[in-house]
Amino acid sequence: MPLHTTAQASADHAHLLTLAHERSRRYGLALRDAPHYQRLGQGALRDALDQHRFLSRHATPVMEHLYAQIANTGSMLVLTSASGLVLHSLGDSDFLPKADQVALIPGMDWSEQAQGTNAIGTALQERQAITVQGAQHFMHANHSLACSCAPIFGPHGELMGALDVTSEHHRHHPHTLALVRMSVQMLENQMLTAQFPQAIRIHFHARPEFLGTLVEGIAIFAPDGPLLSLNRSAQFQLGLPTLPQPAPDFAALFNQPLATAWNAQTQHLMLHSGVRVGCRIHLPQRPSAPTAAAKPSATQRLSHLQYLDTGDVQLAHAIARLRKVLDKDIPVMLLGETGTGKDLLAHAWHQDSARADQPFIAVNCASIPESLIEAELFGYADGAFTGARKKGAIGKIAQAHGGTLFLDEIGDMPLPLQARLLRVLQERCITPLGSEKDIPIDIAVVCATHQDLKARIAQGLFREDLYYRLNGLVVRLPALRERSDLLAVIAKVLQVVQPEGAACQLAPDVLEKLARYPWPGNVRQLHNVLRTASVLAAEEGIVTCADLPDDFLEDYAQILADEAPAAPENKAENLGDFTLQRMAQALQAHQGNVSAAAKALGISRNTFYRKKALLPPGAV
């Protein structure tokens, strides 16, 4: 390093330490304070580890690799959260005095607020790598240590934690910080790749021989072009220290059409700055026929929670929460647009529960005529009403005894029945129509709706007490257009809809269209599109645009036309006859029911959804 650079670096380092010491004093710490090693309780630590699973999973092999390089140097390796909480540590803490050997175990807090200036707390605070050794620590109690730490940033640029190497002050090695930095870079690249398995990944560098090394740039693009994330080197090479909003797309950054990114053979690209770079392109895995051995059975494919988690963060979170309430007697409420898989999820939840061998009974409260729903749910006694079967009938609730009752479209349940349902849930028994005898029942309850139940309560159409009885765990399923694992869903649905043994592939431009389409009918609509397309393409084995249904292609062309000229602020005005107000009024008049609102305006439901998607969020 040239002399003036070295001098600048040590001046910067000294400045960082001065700031950190000032902060430490402001936190009320004193130089001679004894460090307080208050460990997080077991439960809270378990929650914290659970919360940082993604980070820990990817950090563990990196830590082991780093440890192999520094073993026998009397060092400890520590992974912390963004708040400085120790999540994992590796190594031998024998170099610490006996009383302090607990300092680096999981559950300890190394934030500046707790320990004053120290490499972990200060690196997290300043968001940059730093070594703090000996008397550079604020507290005298830490003067025997030398610590080198680098902050870890996640795939979305967020601070996720820190990686640190701590040793005795006199055994500190000046190269340690560089090793920690490189390990963090490796970890960040791995998390980036893992976070977006279904995206286009471009590895690039002006010197092609650096491809595959830590210094290569990695840029991640959605299949339809927008930039999703960059690693540090890509940020530097592209001159984008943060992800601009709205995200630029591939064509803007590399001056080439998106088709270039879809071609894995591409070896060179030109950055928008004019620099030519060597590249390697990883395309998302195309849907392909699984091998016979790996292929799950037809029922397995959809009937357990694990198979429904295909990588979308929001859905994975929902599934994790659903797992936690399995067999816990907590009612589950599933929210989501039509076709998002609420029914499927309810069934998978039942299949994963201890009630799996018992019945799963689904009732669609919207599709049963109001006059029949009471009998359908509660059953009736012999000769309870005219026309009733002589011998009476057992209702759906009683049929679900021992198992799970799934009440779909609960928002459409008539008010008087809501009171009866509430009683069933509270007292755990039912009284069939025309009977005086209570029948005890044991059921798990899942309900689903696409309606805004709070709004229904405000309108006097839904009982508040029932609402609170049903919403033990509320889970919202993302619409298909919001899901980051769209390509995985496409692959899965393609497997399901194809005849056994068929192995249709999708042409890249078909995938691109599927990725850009807003899917108003969600997975159900995707099913229908792929079922038809794969039958039409069965002989050729590859689905091309010609195999896609006409109405899908018409919708798609309309989307492109809608998107093309409108400046964002004019979108609402550019909606022609169907203005924001008219759509909002129609929706309000029909209590949020899109089909009814679309019908009232004389447009198709798809068109309504499409135009709704163009409006500013929250406008309708």
Ligand SMILES: Nc1ncnc2c1ncn2[C@@H]1O[C@H](COP(=O)(O)OP(=O)(O)OP(=O)(O)O)[C@@H](O)[C@H]1O
């Ligand atoms: N993750 C998935 N993978 C494959 N198929 C799915 C997935 N999610 C949903 N489907 C399929 O999509 C269709 C619609 O799913 P489902 O009936 O569960 O949706 P829903 O949200 O209950 O719809 P609605 O609100 O209209 O009742 C079904 O054919 C289902 O098998």
